Amino acid sequence: MMHTENDIAFIASLEYECFAEPWDAQTVRTVADDPDGICVYMQGTGYALGKLAADEAELYRIAVVPGRRGRGFGGLIIDRFISECAGRGASRVFLEVRSKNVRAISLYERKSFIRIGVRKGYYPDDDAVLYELEI
Numbered sequence: 001m002m003h004t005e006n007d008i009a010f011i012a013s014l015e016y017e018c019f020a021e022p023w024d025a026q027t028v029r030t031v032a033d034d035p036d037g038i039c040v041y042m043q044g045t046g047y048a049l050g051k052l053a054a055d056e057a058e059l060y061r062i063a064v065v066p067g068r069r070g071r072g073f074g075g076l077i078i079d080r081f082i083s084e085c086a087g088r089g090a091s092r093v094f095l096e097v098r099s100k101n102v103r104a105i106s107l108y109e110r111k112s113f114i115r116i117g118v119r120k121g122y123y124p125d126d127d128a129v130l131y132e133l134e135i
């Protein structure tokens with residue numbers, strides 16, 4: 001997908017706002033420029049980043065501007081991410097989320113992702129939960 005330096009800067013600034021270990025602009029650019037990378041964004045609202053490998057896709061990051069959460073934008077962005085994966089030949093999407101991230105988990109379960117495992121102690125302060133969606 002086409003993206004500009006403005007898009008990259010917007011995504012990187014949201015990374016710093018939303019995550020304890022943010023990706024910098026160079027890391028975001030590397031994923032967005034990768035021919036197998038998936039970069040879906042709504043300027044000023046949010047984004048999702050991931051990657052295709054054969055017929056599988058992985059969602060690495062998704063975030064919505066704090067002041068715009070809880071209004072369905074996360075759902076819209078993940079829908080676009082899934083349809084881009086499907087359009088590019090993926091039949092499954094995987095993701096990993098902190099077990100305490102109830103907002104994100106509620107979003108994934110609403111979108112029919114199935115919990116397929118838990119990595120105990122994956123984060124210093126939390127477990128990681130693995131999800132899969134068949135598309």
Ligand SMILES: CC(C)(COP(=O)(O)OP(=O)(O)OC[C@H]1O[C@@H](n2cnc3c(N)ncnc32)[C@H](O)[C@@H]1OP(=O)(O)O)[C@@H](O)C(=O)NCCC(=O)NCCS
Pocket residue numbers: 018060061062063064065068069070071072073074075076097101102103104106107110
């Ligand atoms: C996860 C995230 C992308 C969701 O975006 P969003 O625009 O709020 O998503 P939506 O509005 O489509 O849906 C949010 C869900 O959380 C629920 N929710 C809203 N506020 C909540 C709260 N305070 N606590 C728990 N759930 C809440 C909503 O009701 C909705 O679930 P439901 O449809 O089952 O009721 C957003 O919260 C975010 O950017 N979080 C920080 C980054 C992050 O943690 N990303 C995921 C890990 S990579």
